[in-house]
Amino acid sequence: METTALTDNKTVMYTSEQVQQMLDMVVRSLSNQGQKSAPVDLDNVINQVTPSDAKITLTVTEAANMLGISLPKMYEIVRMGRIPSIRVGKKIVLARQAILDWLKEGD
Numbered sequence: 063m064e065t066t067a068l069t070d071n072k073t074v075m076y077t078s079e080q081v082q083q084m085l086d087m088v089v090r091s092l093s094n095q096g097q098k099s100a101p102v103d104l105d106n107v108i109n110q111v112t113p114s115d116a117k118i119t120l121t122v123t124e125a126a127n128m129l130g131i132s133l134p135k136m137y138e139i140v141r142m143g144r145i146p147s148i149r150v151g152k153k154i155v156l157a158r159q160a161i162l163d164w165l166k167e168g169d
Contacts, residue, residue, distance in 0.1 A: 078168055085165050120157040122147075128161070 076084075082085045120128065125145075126136035140147050140154060145164045 081168055082166070085162070089162065117158065119157055120161070122154050122156065125156050125161055129165075 080157050117124075122136050122140060123133060129136070139145055139150045140156070145156055146160050149155075
């Protein structure tokens, strides 16, 4: 199976193996980031800020930015049910793992 990507107004074809290699590289990179910065002191007096790449869920906008695709395209993917999502009030959120699974499947 081949996947296409638009880069600098040129269409580039990737094989499933290449997509899997890129995904593995991203997952390894994210895993390594988590190991670098363990908090020294956890107390409730100091505001603890979690980087956005460590969040379990992402908004549709954050997911589109993470994937490097347009917001309308991300909403289309969600609307078609390709990536499971839940609605929290007026906000739609996606599980980070669901996005990674979707990428791995190459859907």
